[in-house]
Amino acid sequence: MALIVGMLSVVRPLLCTWAGLPDAAFWWKERATCCKVRARRFGSQRQLVVVEPSSTAGVAVLKLKNLPVNSFSLEFLTELIINLEKLENDKTFRGIIITSDCPKAFSAGVDLREICGKNPAHYTEYWKVLQDLWLRLYLSNLVLISAINGPCAAGGCLIPLTSDYRILADNPKCLIGLNETRLGISAPFWFKDPLVNIIGHRASEHALQLGLLFPPAEALQVGIVDKVVPKDQVQSTALSVMTQWLAIPDHARQLTKNMIRKPTADLLVKHRDTDIQNFVSFISRDSIQKSLQMYLAKLKQNKD
Amino acid sequence: MALIVGMLSVVRPLLCTWAGLPDAAFWWKERATCCKVRARRFGSQRQLVVVEPSSTAGVAVLKLKNLPVNSFSLEFLTELIINLEKLENDKTFRGIIITSDCPKAFSAGVDLREICGKNPAHYTEYWKVLQDLWLRLYLSNLVLISAINGPCAAGGCLIPLTSDYRILADNPKCLIGLNETRLGISAPFWFKDPLVNIIGHRASEHALQLGLLFPPAEALQVGIVDKVVPKDQVQSTALSVMTQWLAIPDHARQLTKNMIRKPTADLLVKHRDTDIQNFVSFISRDSIQKSLQMYLAKLKQNKD
Amino acid sequence: MALIVGMLSVVRPLLCTWAGLPDAAFWWKERATCCKVRARRFGSQRQLVVVEPSSTAGVAVLKLKNLPVNSFSLEFLTELIINLEKLENDKTFRGIIITSDCPKAFSAGVDLREICGKNPAHYTEYWKVLQDLWLRLYLSNLVLISAINGPCAAGGCLIPLTSDYRILADNPKCLIGLNETRLGISAPFWFKDPLVNIIGHRASEHALQLGLLFPPAEALQVGIVDKVVPKDQVQSTALSVMTQWLAIPDHARQLTKNMIRKPTADLLVKHRDTDIQNFVSFISRDSIQKSLQMYLAKLKQNKD
Numbered sequence: 001m002a003l004i005v006g007m008l009s010v011v012r013p014l015l016c017t018w019a020g021l022p023d024a025a026f027w028w029k030e031r032a033t034c035c036k037v038r039a040r041r042f043g044s045q046r047q048l049v050v051v052e053p054s055s056t057a058g059v060a061v062l063k064l065k066n067l068p069v070n071s072f073s074l075e076f077l078t079e080l081i082i083n084l085e086k087l088e089n090d091k092t093f094r095g096i097i098i099t100s101d102c103p104k105a106f107s108a109g110v111d112l113r114e115i116c117g118k119n120p121a122h123y124t125e126y127w128k129v130l131q132d133l134w135l136r137l138y139l140s141n142l143v144l145i146s147a148i149n150g151p152c153a154a155g156g157c158l159i160p161l162t163s164d165y166r167i168l169a170d171n172p173k174c175l176i177g178l179n180e181t182r183l184g185i186s187a188p189f190w191f192k193d194p195l196v197n198i199i200g201h202r203a204s205e206h207a208l209q210l211g212l213l214f215p216p217a218e219a220l221q222v223g224i225v226d227k228v229v230p231k232d233q234v235q236s237t238a239l240s241v242m243t244q245w246l247a248i249p250d251h252a253r254q255l256t257k258n259m260i261r262k263p264t265a266d267l268l269v270k271h272r273d274t275d276i277q278n279f280v281s282f283i284s285r286d287s288i289q290k291s292l293q294m295y296l297a298k299l300k301q302n303k304d
Numbered sequence: 305m306a307l308i309v310g311m312l313s314v315v316r317p318l319l320c321t322w323a324g325l326p327d328a329a330f331w332w333k334e335r336a337t338c339c340k341v342r343a344r345r346f347g348s349q350r351q352l353v354v355v356e357p358s359s360t361a362g363v364a365v366l367k368l369k370n371l372p373v374n375s376f377s378l379e380f381l382t383e384l385i386i387n388l389e390k391l392e393n394d395k396t397f398r399g400i401i402i403t404s405d406c407p408k409a410f411s412a413g414v415d416l417r418e419i420c421g422k423n424p425a426h427y428t429e430y431w432k433v434l435q436d437l438w439l440r441l442y443l444s445n446l447v448l449i450s451a452i453n454g455p456c457a458a459g460g461c462l463i464p465l466t467s468d469y470r471i472l473a474d475n476p477k478c479l480i481g482l483n484e485t486r487l488g489i490s491a492p493f494w495f496k497d498p499l500v501n502i503i504g505h506r507a508s509e510h511a512l513q514l515g516l517l518f519p520p521a522e523a524l525q526v527g528i529v530d531k532v533v534p535k536d537q538v539q540s541t542a543l544s545v546m547t548q549w550l551a552i553p554d555h556a557r558q559l560t561k562n563m564i565r566k567p568t569a570d571l572l573v574k575h576r577d578t579d580i581q582n583f584v585s586f587i588s589r590d591s592i593q594k595s596l597q598m599y600l601a602k603l604k605q606n607k608d
Numbered sequence: 609m610a611l612i613v614g615m616l617s618v619v620r621p622l623l624c625t626w627a628g629l630p631d632a633a634f635w636w637k638e639r640a641t642c643c644k645v646r647a648r649r650f651g652s653q654r655q656l657v658v659v660e661p662s663s664t665a666g667v668a669v670l671k672l673k674n675l676p677v678n679s680f681s682l683e684f685l686t687e688l689i690i691n692l693e694k695l696e697n698d699k700t701f702r703g704i705i706i707t708s709d710c711p712k713a714f715s716a717g718v719d720l721r722e723i724c725g726k727n728p729a730h731y732t733e734y735w736k737v738l739q740d741l742w743l744r745l746y747l748s749n750l751v752l753i754s755a756i757n758g759p760c761a762a763g764g765c766l767i768p769l770t771s772d773y774r775i776l777a778d779n780p781k782c783l784i785g786l787n788e789t790r791l792g793i794s795a796p797f798w799f800k801d802p803l804v805n806i807i808g809h810r811a812s813e814h815a816l817q818l819g820l821l822f823p824p825a826e827a828l829q830v831g832i833v834d835k836v837v838p839k840d841q842v843q844s845t846a847l848s849v850m851t852q853w854l855a856i857p858d859h860a861r862q863l864t865k866n867m868i869r870k871p872t873a874d875l876l877v878k879h880r881d882t883d884i885q886n887f888v889s890f891i892s893r894d895s896i897q898k899s900l901q902m903y904l905a906k907l908k909q910n911k912d
Contacts, residue, residue: 164513181856186863197505201805201868202831208864209772210856223506248485248514255490256512260505468817501809527810552789552818559794560816564809 048076049083050101058094059242060087061235063101064159070102071111072155077129084136094246095143097238098159106148106174109155112299115283116292123280130158131272134190137162139265141254143245147238149231152176153213154183161194164245164257166224167238168216169231175213176224182211184291188275190268197264199223352380353387354405362398363546364391365539367405368463374406375415376459381433388440398550399447401542402463410452410478413459416603419587420596427584434462435576438494441466443569445558447549451542453535456480457517458487465498468549468561470528471542472520473535479517480528486515488595492579494572501568503527656684657691658709666702667850668695669843671709672767678710679719680763685737692744702854703751705846706767714756714782717763720907723891724900731888738766739880742798745770747873749862751853755846757839760784761821762791769802772853772865774832775846776824777839783821784832790819792899796883798876805872807831 050063062083066076087093100106114126137144137159146160148168157178160166168174178195180187187208196204199222206212207222216228229237245253268275282288354367366387370380391397404410418430441448441463450464452472461482464470472478482499484491491512500508503526510516511526520532533541549557572579586592658671670691674684695701708714722734745752745767754768756776765786768774776782786803788795795816804812807830814820815830824836837845853861876883890896 164509181860181864184857184860186860186867189867192864192867196868197509199506200504200808202807205772205805205865205868206834208868209861210853211860226510245514249488252485252488252490252515253513256485256496257509259490259493259496260500260509260512468813501813503810504808530814549818553792556789556792556794556819557817560789560800561813563794563797563800564804564813564816 047079048073049079051083051087054097054239056239056243056246058092058246059239060093060096062087062096062098064098064107065101067102069105069108070100070156071108072114072130072158073111074114074126074129076111077126077133081129081133081136084133084140088136088140088142093142094250095145095242096140097145097147097235097242098163099147099235099238100150102150104150105156106146106150106152106176107156107159108151109153109158112292112296116289116296120280120284123283124276127276127279128272130155131190131268131275134158134162135265135268138194138261139258141250141257143242143253145238145242145245147234148174148176148225149234150174154178154180154187155191157191157195160225161191161198165226165238165241167227167229167234167241168219168225169234170216170228171231172215174216174231176219177211177213178208179211179213181209188279189271190275193264193267195224351383352377353383355387355391358401358543360543360547360550362396362550363543364397364400366391366400366402368402368411369405371406373409373412374404374460375412376418376434376462377415378418378430378433380415381430381437385433385437385440388437388444392440392444392446397446398554399449399546400444401449401451401539401546402467403451403539403542404454406454408454409460410450410454410456410480411460411463412455413457413462416596416600420593420600424584424588427587428580431580431583432576434459435494435572435579438462438466439569439572442498442565443562445554445561447546447557449542449546449549451538452478452480452529453538454478458482458484458491459495461495461499464529465495465502469530469542469545471531471533471538471545472523472529473538474520474532475535476519478520478535480523481515481517482512483515483517485513492583493575494579497568497571499528655687656681657687659691659695662705662847664847664851664854666700666854667705667847668701668703669705669707670695671707672715673709675710677713677716678708678764679716680722680738680766681719682722682734682737684719685734685741689737689741689744692741692748696744696748696750701750702858703753703850704748705753705755705843705850706771707755707843707846708758710758712758713764714754714758714760714784715764715767716759717761717766720900720904724897724904728888728892731891732884735884735887736880738763739798739876739883742766742770743873743876746802746869747866749858749865751850751861753846753850753853755842756782756784756833757842758782761787762795763799765799765803768833769799769806773834773846773849775835775837775842775849776827776833777842778824778836779839780823782824782839784827785819785821786816787819787821789817796887797879798883801872801875803832 048064048066050065052061052063053059054061064070064076064080066073070076084096087096110130115123118126140162143165144163145165145167146163148160148166150169151174152160153175157176160176168176178187178191192204192208195208199207203222207214207224214222214224216225219225220228227237227241352368352370354369356365356367357363358365368374368380368384370377374380388400391400414434419427422430444466447469448463448467449469449471450467452464452470454473455478456464457479461480464480472480482491482495496508496512499512503511507526511518511528518526518528520529523529524532531541531545656672656674658673660669660671661667662669672678672684672688674681678684692704695704718738723731726734748770751773752767752771753773753775754771756768756774758777759782760768761783765784768784776784786795786799800812800816803816807815811830815822815832822830822832824833827833828836835845835849
């Protein structure tokens with residue numbers, strides 16, 4: 001945590017991208033200042049995460065806007081964590097709807113550029129921030145609803161898997177799943193654990209080994225999402241589900257959520273350092289780096 | 305345990321309410337004596353728990369009769385435990401059908417009067433007895449079938465959750481579920497654990513956070529009950545299911561039941577004292593006591 | 609392990625029954641030699657396990673051929689383990705389809721003659737080999753598909769429960785389940801654990817206590833098998849499913865499989881010796897031995 005907190009205190013001025021919300025506290029002013037700073041430094045106001053109030057009191061909408069596919073760059077992850085931290089500390093809010101503002105995807109997960117051609121210290125920092133996002137989401141005191149309005153593969157499932165409720169757009173392109181094995185890698189255990197909690201052991205074993213990406217109807221059947229609705233109703237359905245959740249007194253709901261989720265979260269907390277070491281040693285291998293470089297070159301070629 | 309045993313040895317003469325059953329052992333006579341004692345002391349023979357033989361050999365029917373809604377008063381819990389202990393030790397019996405003899409409910413769970421306006425020693429004793437009932441039921445060597453012929457909310461689910469089989473009356477009033485969060489409190493982990501065992505992790509997380517009460521069809525679908533039948537067939541269905549269970553040699557079935565359930569029961573045994581401390585410290589808070597007093601006053605007002 | 613390895617090194621020459629496969633490594637030659645040795649010693653070439661290449665590259669078909677019902681004799685278990693070990697070490701193969709070559713059953717499980725009338729040392733060895741088969745299958749790096757073309761009861765479920773995928777013939781005789789309690793015994797915890805992983809806690813508790821044998825449609829519904837097809841399509845379906853599994857890079861799939869299964873396997877590894885002691889002490893009891901002798905005598909009588 002020390003490392004992350006240290007890092008955050010450095011990047012905070014660069015990353016603050018909070019959108020205006022009424023009724024907000026101290027950090028609203030801080031935001032205005034830091035955005036000016038950012039604008040001064042980068043000559044732009046590109047926000048990777050946009051937070052807006054919803055029509056329902058107490059509910060924020062957090063829009064992922066790291067074009068084109070919400071890949072988890074370190075900058076994006078950090079901005080996401082800062083925004084979640086602020087919402088968590090802001091007594092105005094009781095729930096967050098997380099959705100994508102990129103037309104092409106909900107999230108594509110890990111940004112390969114962060115784990116290719118860098119040094120072990122960078123990989124360590126990156127993986128730690130990813131774990132930190134997981135922990136923040138999985139144990140959040142707020143009600144988190146994923147409004148999944150685009151494809152959501154591999155690491156991109158991090159947010160849905162750690163939410164309280166998942167709504168998927170009914171569109172054949174909106175595939176969801178942990179397809180890591182198809183890419184030649186294995187999902188970390190802290191992706192497996194919430195998946196097992198959500199869809200059960202057998203379905204997880206099957207889905208993870210085969211790297212299954214579920215289209216909406218199958219996603220609903222296996223239980224990796226709770227509801228499938230037409231794409232233009234994802235947002236309104238999220239708000240209506242949120243209303244049901246907010247009918248419950250926060251304190252009792254939070255205690256209950258924590259009681260159920262803490263054993264799973266404790267596994268990550270306990271094995272966090274080993275997991276980082278495993279990841280860094282795996283990703284630093286020459287063979288892996290070469291594959292990643294080739295893959296990235298190919299992706300770039302396809303773009304050009 | 306020492307505390308409970310101590311307490312039981314005191315209250316036993318007051319609570320013994322065993323109904324006549326054929327083929328019974330020593331304690332049948334003891335019962336006759338103690339009932340006379342009770343009658344002498346209270347001038348009544350009000351029984352909170354009635355045990356009757358069924359038409360099927362080896363099967364007792366245990367009727368909960370703490371009017372109006374089978375709230376878990378300390379007296380009722382103690383009587384229940386004594387009766388279960390006797391049935392457990394009586395070689396005549398291999399299975400128990402537990403049902404309600406109150407028209408209004410299967411069980412409303414914790415009696416608020418036991419946890420309001422009393423002292424920490426009382427709260428400690430109360431919670432310990434509740435845990436003891438759980439342990440006795442969950443690890444019972446007998447086949448336990450819950451014949452749920454009325455609403456069954458919050459703590460009232462203790463008996464169904466620890467039974468081997470659950471049959472619910474098909475009546476819209478017969479809601480079942482752990483709705484603690486709606487009352488501003490959190491179910492203890494030893495209610496969460498058997499719920500997770502029965503309906504799975506995801507469904508439990510959802511049901512517990514939202515404090516869901518399931519009507520019969522939904523209860524069956526989510527799996528919190530095994531069968532839904534018309535109210536007038538609950539009893540006969542329970543007997544017919546019991547017959548299937550009794551076709552299995554006791555010793556093998558008991559070993560198997562214990563193998564599956566012990567890890568869950570061990571969690572309560574291990575964390576029992578901490579759980580009591582948490583409960584007592586929570587319930588002793590001024591704010592909680594005030595809420596309970598107001599709630600009880602309101603209930604009393606509604607009655608008047 | 610030492611004991612098993614020691615034993616295997618002794619029985620290997622007796623049991624090697626490997627069928628000819630193209631493209632194979634060192635042990636193909638070894639096989640030729642040892643089969644000659646076997647033939648010399650027994651004057652027969654009876655093979656209890658037949659391994660054949662399939663029409664799909666990288667896929668072996670392992671046929672259980674211990675007539676009449678593939679009971680787990682010590683010889684059969686040992687031969688099975690040797691063949692699995694060879695396939696595991698042979699880089700030619702990535703997956704195995706396990707099926708029965710006995711018309712009457714997929715497998716009837718434990719051979720009662722191995723646990724009746726012998727001495728504790730024999731029971732110890734037998735149980736250890738059974739555990740070893742379980743461990744080898746459950747953590748196999750190969751894709752294992754059970755093509756269940758006959759009844760499969762009690763210990764006979766060991767192979768399906770530890771496979772990656774289970775296909776059952778759609779025939780009313782093809783019952784599958786852990787019916788130990790009906791025989792007056794309890795399945796070991798390392799049968800319970802994978803069952804819970806596959807069909808969940810509640811369904812396992814129900815199935816194990818009642819010793820349920822599921823006909824095909826129910827087996828599919830409860831999830832103890834993944835697919836039910838007409839008997840003459842079991843093999844072709846297995847091959848077609850295998851093709852899907854082999855589309856995944858081995859290394860990633862193996863890491864993933866191990867991540868999910870290791871915690872369950874670790875339980876057996878950790879409690880292995882205690883489990884053996886429990887089994888040996890249970891099976892050595894006079895009462896149990898008498899029951900087994902009577903049961904065996906009855907079986908023999910029915911045959912005559």
